[in-house]
Amino acid sequence: MLIFVNLLFLTIVHLVQGLNVTTSDANSGNPASNAGDGNATTFWHSQYSPTVVPLPHWAIVDLGADTFINGLSYLPRQDGNLNGNIGQYIIETSTNTSTWTTVTTGAFMDDNSKKYAGFSAVTARYIRITALTEAGNRGNWSSAAEFGYNAAPTSTNLGQWSPVYNQPITIAASYLLPGGNVFSFGSFKPDTFGGANGFTLSVTFNAVTGTSTQATISQTGHDMFCPGMSLDANGSAIVTGGDDASNTSINDAVTGDWIAGPLMNIPRGYQSSAALSNGQIFTIGGSWSGGRGGKNGEKYDSATNAWSLLSGALVAPMLTADAGGIFRQDNHGWLFGWKNEYVFQAGPSSAMNWYSTTGNGSQVSAGTRAAAVDSMSGIAVMYDAVAGKIFTAGGSTSYQDVDAHNETYLITIGTPPAVPTVATLTSMTYTRAFHNSVVLPNGKVFITGGQTYAVPFSDLNSIFTPELWDPVTQTFTVLPAHVVPRNYHSIALLLLDGRVYTSGGGLCGTKCGTNHPDVEIYSPSYLFTSTGELATRPVISSISATSIAVGGTLTVVTDSEISSWSLIRYGSATHTVNTDQRRAPLTPTATDGTTYTFVLPSDSGIMLPGLWMLFALNSAGVPSLAETVKVTVSEQSKVRKLELG
Structure with missing residues (x-):
């Protein structure tokens, strides 16, 4: 069973002209300021002349004030050259540049598309990215056209997005x-x-x-x-x-x-x-x-x-x-x-x-x-x-x-x-x-x-x-x-x-x-609740079967009163098409306290055989974590189809 994690969420990417960026080093003509000037045609590059400053290299983005954030954006150089694309990285945040907290690590792909590194929301003024490797292993270089940050909104009235x-x-x-x-x-x-x-x-x-x-x-x-x-x-x-x-x-x-x-x-x-x-x-x-x-x-x-x-x-x-x-x-x-x-x-x-x-x-x-x-x-x-x-x-x-x-x-x-x-x-x-x-x-x-x-x-x-x-x-x-x-x-x-x-x-x-x-x-x-807190989910305490034939009876016990139920088939998606997903609303045939009995639809054309997610929703519309139910074709249905030819 999955556990919902309270990640705070990103919706706004800031690439601010004049954002202050400092770096561990820079080559002449490619200063740190290029990575915060809002101009994608300029870029910062680590020093490679007259001598190469080896990896790791770092860049610090100054947001100007403490800000509620949950991500860093990184635009590689856009001049057609991939040299210096950041590969493996560490991202840290700070309110004072004296104490740093690691918020995420990872690696960027070696191309010129904009990258994002998300993390659980924190309040910080400074974001530091340390480049550990060059994405294409071409040399001891790092470069960036632009760095930006992701501001994490606090409103949950219409839902929220996770970090990237x-x-x-x-x-x-x-x-x-x-x-x-x-x-x-x-x-x-x-x-x-x-x-x-x-x-x-x-x-x-x-x-x-x-x-x-x-x-x-x-x-x-x-x-x-x-x-x-x-x-x-x-x-x-x-x-x-x-x-x-x-x-x-x-x-x-x-x-x-x-x-x-x-x-x-x-x-x-x-x-x-x-x-x-x-x-x-x-x-x-x-x-x-x-x-x-x-x-x-x-x-x-x-x-x-x-x-x-x-x-x-x-x-x-x-x-x-x-x-x-x-x-x-x-x-x-x-x-x-x-x-x-x-x-x-x-x-x-x-x-x-x-x-x-x-x-x-x-x-x-x-x-x-x-x-x-x-x-x-x-x-x-x-x-x-x-x-x-x-x-x-x-x-x-x-x-x-x-x-x-x-x-x-x-x-x-x-x-x-x-x-x-x-x-x-x-x-x-x-x-x-x-x-x-x-x-x-x-x-x-x-x-x-x-x-x-x-x-x-x-x-x-x-x-x-x-x-x-x-x-x-x-x-x-x-x-x-x-x-x-x-x-x-x-x-x-x-x-x-x-x-x-x-x-x-x-x-x-x-x-x-x-x-x-x-x-x-x-x-x-x-x-979420109306005040922005995580809503308390109803809990499916027990289920009479995890495999059930179409038309079969299912009994479910919950920890609290449930207002509505649905089964949703596991999905698969490519090129806008998801022919697997479908939802079947369920109505109990009997209710005894928090024990609910259902009879599944008897047609396997409605309840396609396969894995389905069973959700219980309370009166506030909050869904439980889903229990997986395997729906099978009944033996009677198979016999009936054989008789019909």
Whole structure:
């Protein structure tokens, strides 16, 4: 079980012109003052002529007065040269320059993007960064275009952001592990991609400590950059295609081992996949790699460890009219596994479709999203699976070089292949593409990041202000801003403690300054009291079973009275798509004091087999730490499906 840590939070990055910076040494022409002048074209450099002053080097940032802070920002030199990029570092704070307290240590990636080093909030006037190594091991040098600081606000009325935690790689895909850590990966290098390299760099983030552990995945011969991804009935990650476009890699949820799965029938990249009501995995689309066009559906069965081509599950009906042609038109489908082994495709095309995965598969039109335009790199989230409710928002008519939009729709699906109802909702506050969405335990949808004009590998036109959609009032609330741009290759996931993990963006090597190898975590307002203190959480004291079949009975005991309950499926996210997350609100069938009994929905299309987070919310809306519940397909359901053929 995760323990919520009282980290105080950063929302404002200060790069102040005239900020006073002193350093251990400086080369002639590159004085310390350059690192605080607000001009990114100038830079401080440690002394290298006439003699080299060896590492370590330090820089002290004077804030001018005691300030409540929780981070340092560092902009490397921007002249195209990487010499002096700071690698390993120690950051200390002080109120008087006599007594220093270490607040964090770490290492920066060797590129020219802006870096952040976050720490629990303290009051200080001075921040000292000591460079222990040069990031590229090119010599005994250190340099900086600008240093800045992060001011930590105290208001919690609309939630707060954590410090920025550095990671050793820039990621493009993430999923939740049993127990609550976040597993993420990018490509074969820490900061770039390219080619089928047969291995992938990964990082596991501990959401309690804020620390990361790097590993290389080579066991499956798979460069997993830009894959399809779904969590199966056991919570194992099924990662498909990408740079090695035919491959399947399986991350076993129990052992943590990586296992090479069978090759897909059709090589793919940028496809989406979705878990099915019978525990299998469906995928469709993906012309980014492995050839273009004809990326019809297929499904994976873990019982037989085999892919089956679904010749009737045609991709053509779900294509967008993207200006980039077929290379882009079948990317990132909005897929939802549903009843009777159907998949509902809600977008990003304006056309919607039902896909049956039985036999050879089939496709039936489900109409259009009202008057919606194509919405590539928009978001879709099933916030109420019991009622079949799907919220969609934003995107753009083509993958890139077009304006984003802020249109939102509410889709209600029923028994397939019936045409769903679609309602046009009030638009988002901001137009967004490449943004992410997370459904919270209370059913509200958190939307973060994105650009007003879609351009991969760019931080221009970034939206730093999240917003929260309320399904009851169908209105949006603007939330505190995050610090790091989260656009193309960014992700967001719900954690077991009710916070939201965000990361990624970039992964373009030295060709751009938009790599973001770091993490920010948002704590919604429901975690705080009206006076800004941490709210007292209800506690799930015991649970009758941690594995339960659909339609089964569950008894839960809490330490206090509970007002509402929800199950949220473990999430996996890449390229704005998270087909795994869905929320199922629960209503007790019996209550005895603080003992609650539930009967789960009996349809495995609603309660997809897999790992779910059980949240208990009190009358103030404060969620408990989640208990993990594994939902399985009942034997009766399996027999019934066999009888029906």
